Amino acid sequence: MPQFSTIEYVIQRGPQTPLVFLYVVDTCLEEEDLQALKESLQMSLSLLPPDALVGLITFGRMVQVHELSCEGISKSYVFRGTKDLTAKQIQDMLGLTKPAMPMQQARPQPQEHPFVSSRFLQPVYKIDMNLTDLLGELQRDPWPVTQGKRPLRSTGVALSIAVGLLEGTFPNTGARIMVFTGGPPTQGPGMVVGDELKVPIRSWHDIEKDNARFMKKATKHYEMLANRTATNGHCIDIYACALDQTGLLEMKCCANLTGGYMVMGDSFNTSLFKQTFQRIFSKDFNGDFRMAFGATLEVKTSRELKIAGAVGPCVSLNVKGPCVSENELGVGGTSQWKICGLDATSTLGIYFEVVNQHNAPIPQGGRGAIQFVTQYQHSSTQRRIRVTTIARNWADAQSQFKHIEAAFDQEAAAVLMARLGVFRAESEEGPDILRWLDRQLIRLCQKFGQYNKEDPTSFRLSDSFSLYPQFMFHLRRSPFLQVFNNSPDESSYYRHHFARQDLTQSLIMIQPILYSYSFHGPPEPVLLDSSSILADRILLMDTFFQIVIYFGETIAQWRKAGYQDIPEYENFKHLLQAPLDDAQEILQARFPMPRYINTEHGGSQARFLLSKVNPSQTHNNLYAWGQETGAPILTDDVSLQVFMDHLKKLAVSSAS
Known part of the structure; x- marks a missing residue:
């Protein structure tokens, strides 16, 4: 056990x-x-x-x-x-x-119910x-x-x-x-x-x-x-x-x-x-619905930890106790929440804070423990209790800095910060949320970055942290925090799904996945960057809400010319079919089913791809024009490179 x-x-x-x-x-x-x-x-x-x-x-x-x-x-x-x-x-x-059930109730017939x-x-x-x-x-x-x-x-x-x-x-x-x-x-x-x-x-x-x-x-x-x-x-x-x-x-x-x-x-x-x-009515291998009802989640902690709150499809049960923090994050002030509808992907973000009891130091070599107790009604109508218990070693922030660094999960951290940002965006102004995210990112870089004071070129992040600023860059541009070009209903829809999906799906929402198909080799993931948009490539982008297939300029011209129908160009026919097959696989597995968009270079719906990629080449980078280095994006948005340069300056500055 x-x-x-x-x-x-x-x-x-x-x-x-x-x-x-x-x-x-x-x-x-x-x-x-x-x-x-x-x-x-x-x-x-x-x-x-x-x-x-x-x-x-x-x-x-x-x-x-x-x-x-x-x-x-x-x-x-x-x-x-x-x-x-x-x-x-x-x-x-x-x-x-x-x-109300009568006291002397005869046994109900099979498939009958007293109510x-x-x-x-x-x-x-x-x-x-x-x-x-x-x-x-x-x-x-x-x-x-x-x-x-x-x-x-x-x-x-x-x-x-x-x-x-x-x-x-x-x-x-x-x-x-x-x-x-x-x-x-x-x-x-x-x-x-x-x-x-x-x-x-x-x-x-x-x-x-x-x-x-x-x-x-x-x-x-x-x-x-x-x-x-x-x-x-x-x-x-x-x-x-x-x-x-x-x-x-x-x-x-x-x-x-x-x-x-x-x-x-x-x-x-x-x-x-x-x-x-x-x-919604799909069933598991036992023939039961993949849904559960009427759940309560109780969180218990060892005394060095306090519960700050939760973000997800839940409501507070207002159960106070010694393990409940006064600093609320998300739905806080309680150690129990009610979740009326659950499925296999329902995920809550739970936030904790570390507290020292009466200024007593946390014992070295000790462990902090957290227990999650979920009671729910299974779709087979049984009541069930699921108990998850985890314990983690304590590490001293000064002497065991490397341990903390090595144990940092940048994907989970990005999603937890994003959830908190999206939760706050429901009641606060957009620019305030972006400033808060930026401050947290700068603090993280100052704490865990390696650099010489006032020298941005010396700034380095270890592998455990290297992707985190990139996630924050894409989060700042995402429809969860940017309402421009989205209706209030669309923003509500996107935020609803972000607050309940698991880690993998949430990361796809923050930073969509881009796959490339070409004659140069098998399909491969490529950077979500304008430099990846080449004339002889087909791109498949998965944003969770949309599946976009984009045909590069040359590929689109060949397709219009009908080369795929000529027997000696069989390999071109297979190249065109490969992203369609992969897209179908995603469409069949995803809930809710994504919108399927098939577009090409110069097509009106190419905007779905162009709005998501990092604009490393824009109309302002004139050297990019006329070169085979990807498509320039007509935008005034800053690129990831400019964002990182600015972040490095702020991280190494004594003033910030």
């Missing part, structure tokens, strides 16, 4: 409750979009376990809660989309009572056909939409009813509220924009000028719903597919605080949405 740091226990006692899936569907969609969404929902029913409970709420101008226990007739409860209701009002109107009396949430095996027909018969919202107006969409009330419904029937049970929306909420509590099309939805410019009139009120509404949902141990997924913004900025807390998924696309009729949605 000593070699295993993690042990998982299965709890045998206690009732096993079924999983609950509540679909909340926008009917103000175009006919084609609605049809595609209905087909995806019907497909998902076949992937659910037979005893899983499922419910349906549809919304447009009104909100309808569909009763699923009726045979042969469609019956629903209709709510006005302009009036917010308390949890008690919703439960009274729907005739819900808290589930299935709810008319709105029924086991899949009972209502599979009925619900499939009901979904098939769903019509577009019947209320007419006059020219120049947006459809009236009551997303805020629909979500409020969904939260109240589960609150009254299955508190503290694994449940997903899955919201499918094709536009912004335009009426009632949680509205993000009015119905006049001539008034556009808020932009970053409006937010900076304090012109986003609905934003604060809407955000407050969704935060209240998110906190109620988290208290009940349920999670909220948001699937937003539209060409314009849908209000993700205001609704982001629903997914962020409850551990739900956020998926953003152009249409429900795209493979991006269809395949991403299907992957």
Whole structure:
């Protein structure tokens, strides 16, 4: 046992409750979009376990809660989309009572559950056909939409009813509220924009000028719903597919605080949405969903360590104790967090500080210990406890400096700093975050760099630290901290995924991977630099959110000339196919499915590649023109070389 740091226990006692899936569907969609969404929902029913409970709420101008226990007739409860209701009002109107098990309960039949009396949430095996027909018969919202107006969409009330419904029937049970929306909420509590099309939805410019009139009120509404949902141990997924913004900025807390998924696309009729949605229901080798529910994470430490906080899809349980630090980083002031939705890649960043008890020195040769205890409901409905215990040697900051240097994990450090920066970016000004990151980077270089005072040319970083400044350079340019050219919804979407992905995926988001394909050898990773863009190369860039295939100028001309179709140029055909095959492999494995972009030299979508590479050659470096040293980038952004030169000057300066 000593070699295993993690042990998982299965709890045998206690009732096993079924999983609950509540679909909340926008009917103000175009006919084609609605049809595609209905087909995806019907497909998902076949992937659910037979005893899983499922419910349906549809919304447009009104909100309808569909009763699923009726045979042969469609019956629903209709709510006005302009009036917010308390949890008690919703439960009274729907005739819900808290589930209570009678003292003398007969043994339930196989696949029966004592709580299935709810008319709105029924086991899949009972209502599979009925619900499939009901979904098939769903019509577009019947209320007419006059020219120049947006459809009236009551997303805020629909979500409020969904939260109240589960609150009254299955508190503290694994449940997903899955919201499918094709536009912004335009009426009632949680509205993000009015119905006049001539008034556009808020932009970053409006937010900076304090012109986003609905934003604060809407955000407050969704935060209240998110906190109620988290208290009940349920999670909220948001699937937003539209060409314009849908209000993700205001609704982001629903997914962020409850551990739900956020998926953003152009249409429900795209493979991006269809395949991403299907992957949510993927199963492991035991036939169980790769998802878990209602988790609590408790962190315990030895007395030399205190917990500063966590950043990720969690909410604080406000459990104080001697191991909780007064200096908060992220969601702090607690040693326990609730994570309502988990999957195999869900990752939290946990921050600690080292404290000396009553000025007593930390014992040399001693070890600091941390234990993570995660209790959760597995998708097989079992309760499980996963315990991870780690211990690390203490090192003296003066005498054992080399030990500390050798043990530094620059990839993990970059992601942890980035998470903290992104967390702060939600509530602080962008330039302030960049200045804070720069200060931390300069301090690190002063502490661990080797240099002579006031001599930038003498500055060196050991291999353990050499990549860290490069990560910070790309982080400063990333869409997580730069909102220019991104809508508020896009920024919220990118930040949501960055706060929950594991180390490898997070690094790809910070510094995308670039692969080169050419006749000079097998595919190879190359520098994310403009010098890598050559005429006789094909490049594949993985940014996590996009997969970009870029054909160099010469390759693009050969392709247009059709050389790949001539038998004696078979090797050219294979060269063109290789990046496409590798891209497919990434597309099949990634969640959510990335956007696939196929472009070439001079193509309009080449901007996706040009905006990410380090601009080592720009229109200002005139010597680069006309040489085979890569493509010059038309930008005023500083290059990595200029950034590093400036960093070295500041690190060796006595004044900084």
